[in-house]
Every structure is written in structure tokens, then in C-alpha cells.
Amino acid sequence: MARNSFSIPLEREKTKRLLRNSFLILVFFLFCWVQGEGFAFGARKSVARILGVREFSTPDYARVVFILNRETFDFKSGILKKPTRVFVDIPRGHLNKGAKIPKFSPGSSIVSRLRFGKPRKDRLRLVIDVANKGDVKYRIFTLPNPQRIVVDVWVKSTSITKSSKRGGRKRPEPKKSGRALKAPSRRKKLTRREMNMAQRFRHGLGRIVLDPGHGGKDPGAVGLSGLREKRVALDIALRTRRVLRRVLPGNRVYLTRTTDRYISLSRRTSFANEHDADIFVSIHANSARSRHIHGIETYLLSEASSGRALRLAARESGTTLARMTDLQKILNDLGLRSKVTESQQLAQRVQQAMLSRLKPGYRSIRDLGVKRGPFYVLLGARMPSILVEVAFISNRKEARRMRSPKYRQAVAEGIAKGIMRFVGIGSRAARKNAQRR
Numbered sequence: 288m289a290r291n292s293f294s295i296p297l298e299r300e301k302t303k304r305l306l307r308n309s310f311l312i313l314v315f316f317l318f319c320w321v322q323g324e325g326f327a328f329g330a331r332k333s334v335a336r337i338l339g340v341r342e343f344s345t346p347d348y349a350r351v352v353f354i355l356n357r358e359t360f361d362f363k364s365g366i367l368k369k370p371t372r373v374f375v376d377i378p379r380g381h382l383n384k385g386a387k388i389p390k391f392s393p394g395s396s397i398v399s400r401l402r403f404g405k406p407r408k409d410r411l412r413l414v415i416d417v418a419n420k421g422d423v424k425y426r427i428f429t430l431p432n433p434q435r436i437v438v439d440v441w442v443k444s445t446s447i448t449k450s451s452k453r454g455g456r457k458r459p460e461p462k463k464s465g466r467a468l469k470a471p472s473r474r475k476k477l478t479r480r481e482m483n484m485a486q487r488f489r490h491g492l493g494r495i496v497l498d499p500g501h502g503g504k505d506p507g508a509v510g511l512s513g514l515r516e517k518r519v520a521l522d523i524a525l526r527t528r529r530v531l532r533r534v535l536p537g538n539r540v541y542l543t544r545t546t547d548r549y550i551s552l553s554r555r556t557s558f559a560n561e562h563d564a565d566i567f568v569s570i571h572a573n574s575a576r577s578r579h580i581h582g583i584e585t586y587l588l589s590e591a592s593s594g595r596a597l598r599l600a601a602r603e604s605g606t607t608l609a610r611m612t613d614l615q616k617i618l619n620d621l622g623l624r625s626k627v628t629e630s631q632q633l634a635q636r637v638q639q640a641m642l643s644r645l646k647p648g649y650r651s652i653r654d655l656g657v658k659r660g661p662f663y664v665l666l667g668a669r670m671p672s673i674l675v676e677v678a679f680i681s682n683r684k685e686a687r688r689m690r691s692p693k694y695r696q697a698v699a700e701g702i703a704k705g706i707m708r709f710v711g712i713g714s715r716a717a718r719k720n721a722q723r724r
Contacts, residue, residue: 333357333379334379334380334381335355335356335357335359335377335378335379335380335381335411336355336356336357336380336381336382336383337353337354337355337377337380337381337382337383337386337403337411337413338354338355338356338383338386338433339354339383339386339387340352340353340354340386340387340388340389340401341354341389342389342391342398342401343666344391344395344396344397344398344553345395345396345397345553345556345557345666345667346394346395346396346397346419346553346554346557347397347419347421347441347442347557347560347667348397348439348440348441348442348667349396349397349398349415349439349440349441350437350438350439350440351398351401351415351437351438351440352435352436352437352438353375353413353435353436353437353438354433354434354435355433355434355435355436356434357434358429358431358434359377359429359434359436360429361378362375362376362377362378362380362436363375363376364376364425364427364438366423366425370416370417371416371417371419371420371423372414372415372416372417373414373415373417373423373425373438373440374412374413374414374415375412375413375427375436375438376406376410376411376412376413377410377411377412377413377436378409378410379409379410379411380410380411381411382403382411388401388402388403389401391418393418395551395553395554396418396553397417397418397419397423397440397441397442398415398416398417398418398440399416399417399418400416401413401414401415401416402414402416415438415440417440419442421442421443422442422443423440423441423442423443424440424441424442424443425438425439425440425441426438426439427439479492479563484565484709484710484711485710485711485712487538487565487710488535488538488565488710488711488712489712490537491536491537491538492537492538493535493538493539493565493566493710494538494539494540494541494562494563494564494565494566495531495535495538495539495540495541495564495565495566495568495706496540496541496542496543496558496559496562496564496566496567496568497524497527497528497540497541497542497543497568497570498524498542498543498544498555498559498567498568498569498570498664499517499520499521499523499524499525499542499543499544499570500516500517500520500569500570500571500572500603500664501516501517501520501571502517502521502544502547502548502549502550503517503547503548503549503550504549505517505549505605507520507571507572507603508572508573508574508602508680508681509574509680510572510574510679510680510681510686510689511578511680511681511683511686512686512690514680514686514689514690516571516572516574516680517547518547519572519677519680519689519695520570520571520572521544521545521546521547522692522695523570523677523695523698523699523702524542524570524699525542525545526695526696526698526699526700527568527570527699527702527703528540528542529699530699530700530703531703531706534703534707534712535707535710535712539562541558541559541562541564543555543558543559552604552605552663552664553663553666553667555569555664556664556665556666556667556668556672557667559668559669559670559672560667560668560669560670564670565670565671565710566633566670566671566672566706566709566710567665567668567670567671567672567673568633568637568672568673568674568675568702568706569662569664569665569672569673569674569675570675570677570702571603571674571675571676571677572676572677572678572679572680572689573599573676573677573678573679573680573681574602574679574680574681575679575681575682576681577681578681578682578683579682580679580681580682581651581653581678581679581682581684581685582652582653582654582655582678582679583638583641583642583645583652583653583654583655583675583676583677583678584638584655584656584657584658584676585634585635585637585638585656585657585658585673585674585675585676586600586634586657586658586659586660586662586665586673586674586675586676587627587630587631587633587634587657587658587659587665587672587673587674588627588630588659588660588661588662588665588666588668588672589627589659589660589661590659590661593658596658596659596660597660597661599660599676600660600661600662600663603662603663603664603674604661604662604663604664606663626668626669626670626671626672629671630671630672630673631657632671632709633671633672633673633705633706633709634657634673635657636705636706636708636709637673637675637701637702637705637706637709638654638656638657638675638705639705640701640702640704640705640708641675641677641698641701641702641705642654642701643701643704644697644698644700644701644704645694645697645698645701648697649688649694649697651684655676660674662674671709675702677689677698678698
């Protein structure tokens with residue numbers, strides 16, 4: 288059958304239209320491939336931009352967070368020696384011009400410098416220069432929303448206590464009388480770290496670090512009639528040490544400062560880590576704009592549980608609310624909040640013990656509870672750690688009480704009692720231990 292003479296031009300027109308549309312689609316897909324916008328396969332070849340950098344560091348730990356414009360998994364990382372540095376290579380990586388590069392304080396950070404380079408045209412290298420000369424370890428992982436690469440760097444802790452060596456003398460064989468007697472089994476002597484908390488303190492191997500807040504050029508909160516937080520905190524810490532040495536004889540109690548001197552926040556936690564402490568308690572006195580606010584509260588490390596907790600953390604850390612907000616974002620990442628459960632238990636024991644010690648002798652002792660906050664002094668601690676606010680020196684009644692040695696002694700006894708409960712040693716056992724010594 289003969290084809291219609293009009294069908295041939297129509298088919299040609301359809302073919303031209305199909306080719307034109309195919310060409311436009313191809314151009315669109317190539318554009319997406321180059322720009323990396325809108326399609327997953329295009330994004331693989333797109334530029335990975337570093338939009339910003341966040342960091343937190345102490346003398347033996349640092350977390351550096353690189354915020355990116357898109358997800359990336361094809362980066363490589365490693366650690367180099369002499370000098371020690373951790374590097375991350377990002378293919379097709381690019382550092383945004385507006386990205387701020389943080390600087391690190393000498394002596395107060397494990398990191399000395401953060402720098403960027405281009406070992407090859409298609410590769411961005413992020414280098415974390417490590418100041419600490421110990422056995423440095425690192426880990427790296429990614430997190431979404433926003434997309435970021437997280438690098439943790441720390442000094443590997445070494446066990447302070449080592450297993451004791453036994454002599455090679457042979458033990459005499461037991462004599463047989465009637466029934467065969469079994470030779471007594473030789474039990475392996477546990478090291479300090481192999482013991483649980485109660486065993487350590489019962490054997491006199493426990494270690495507690497008390498941290499009197501502020502000091503030296505940093506007076507802390509200034510209350511009514513010139514009452515200064517740094518002096519109150521030091522006096523209570525010294526009294527708490529005396530009580531603990533009496534009820535937990537043989538165990539060690541350290542203070543981050545014993546005089547009116549300034550110590551950086553990161554150095555306080557580092558001190559506790561260096562002494563392989565089992566417990567870290569930072570002692571402070573509170574303050575508020577309203578003189579009517581009063582009470583006792585205890586904090587553990589986490590995101591702030593309220594706006595007031597965030598403002599308090601900023602004041603105790605000597606920084607701004609904006610900086611606290613950045614720290615909150617870092618705390619949302621994994622890995623910084625170690626020993627959370629134990630810290631919660633320690634906080635509850637100390638809070639309740641202070642209340643039970645003070646309420647019988649003083650009226651209107653208010654329980655403000657156990658709360659959470661991003662306190663710099665607790666960051667990086669490898670042991671259960673808390674911050675205690677023993678009173679509001681901005682409140683007339685509590686400021687008057689804090690001037691009394693008798694009241695400060697009662698507060699110290701309450702803190703010590705809470706620590707004893709946490710380590711699993713009651714008052715009766717403590718008295719027996721004291722009598723044995």
C-alpha cells in the first residue's frame with residue numbers, strides 16, 4: 288500500500304524534535320555533572336567545600352570539626368611523625384574564602400596549628416599539627432545535618448599501676464592426712480584499674496581530685512559585702528579534703544590549687560587525667576541578678592538543660608553565650624561526653640548528701656536539683672566529673688551563711704558524704720577503716 292505523501296515530512300519533523308530534545312537533556316545533565324547540583328551522580332564529581340571549622344581542645348585531647356557543603360566519603364586520612372601531625376585528604380576539595388581558621392593557645396592545647404594545603408591540583412589536605420609529644424592517637428568519622436568530618440586527637444593514657452611480679456620460689460606441697468588435700472589456688476593480684484570503684488577505695492587505692500573554682504586574677508562571682516567565689520571555693524575544698532582523708536584513709540585526695548592562684552580551665556581537667564583520678568569535683572558558688580534566687584544545684588557535662596544553665600556555664604567558663612552555643616553544637620557530636628551515667632550518679636549522690644547534711648541545721652535550704660550544662664572545666668575528663676554550686680552569694684541569707692566557717696564545714700561534709708556513697712562505702716565502713724588506720 289502506498290504511503291501518504293504527507294506522512295514523510297511529519298516523521299522528519301518528529302525526528303528533528305526528538306533529536307533536539309535529546310540534545311537539550313544531554314546538555315542539562317552535563318551541566319548538573321559539572322555543578323554537582325540536584326543529582327547524586329553529579330555530586331560525586333562536584334567540589335567539596337569547607338564552609339567552616341569548629342574546635343575544642345585540652346592539653347591531651349582535641350576535636351576538630353570540618354563543616355562541608357555536601358556529603359563526602361572518599362577522603363583519606365593518616366598520622367605522620369617527626370613532627371606528629373594528622374592529615375585528611377579530600378579529593379576535589381576547596382576551602383571557602385570566608386571560612387575562619389581557629390588558632391590554638393600554646394601549652395593549653397594538644398594542637399599547635401591547623402593548616403591547609405594542595406599536594407595536588409585535585410586534592411585539598413587538612414593538617415592538624417600536634418604539640419604533645421606523647422603516644423598520639425586519632426579517629427575520624429562523618430556526621431550529617433550539616434555534613435561534617437570530625438577528627439578526634441588524643442594522647443594515649445598509660446596505666447600508672449603495674450602488676451606486681453611474683454618471685455619464683457616453689458611453695459611447699461601440703462601434707463596428706465587421710466583425704467587428699469587440695470593445694471590452695473594462687474589468685475592473681477588485681478591491678479588498680481582491674482578493680483571496680485568500691486574495691487579501689489576499700490584497698491586504699493582510690494584517687495579524688497577536688498577543684499576549687501577560679502583563683503588568682505579570676506575572682507569568680509563577687510557577692511554581697513565583697514564575698515568572693517574564689518575564696519569560698521578554696522576554703523570548702525580544703526575542708527572537704529580533710530574530711531575525705533579522715534573517712535577514706537589511705538586513698539589519695541588532690542587539689543588543683545591550694546592557694547589563691549590562677550589555673551586555666553583545661554589545665555584543671557588535664558591535672559585530673561594525669562593523676563588517673565577516679566572522681567573529679569569542681570566546687571563553685573553561684574550568683575544571679577535577682578537577689579531572691581537561692582539554693583544548691585549540681586551539674587554534669589552535656590548540652591544546657593535551660594537558658595539559665597547556659598548563662599551560668601558561660602559565666603563559670605569566662606566566655607560569651609555565642610561561644611557557649613558553638614560548644615553546644617560540638618557536644619551534639621559523639622565522643623565528648625564520656626562517663627555520662629557515672630557522672631549523673633555522682634551528681635545525684637553529692638546533691639542529696641549536701642541537702643541531708645544542711646537541712647537539719649538550717650532553714651529554707653532549697654533543692655535546685657541535678658542539671659546539665661556545657662562547662663569547659665568538665666570537658667575532656669576521663670572520669671566521672673561534676674560541678675557543684677554550693678550557694679548563691681548574691682542572696683543575702685546564703686551570703687551570710689557562707690561567711691560562717693561552721694556552714695562551710697557542713698557543706699564540705701555533705702560533699703564528702705556524697706562521694707563516699709558514690710564509691711560504695713557507707714559511714715559505718717568509713718569509721719571502721721579510720722579505726723584500723
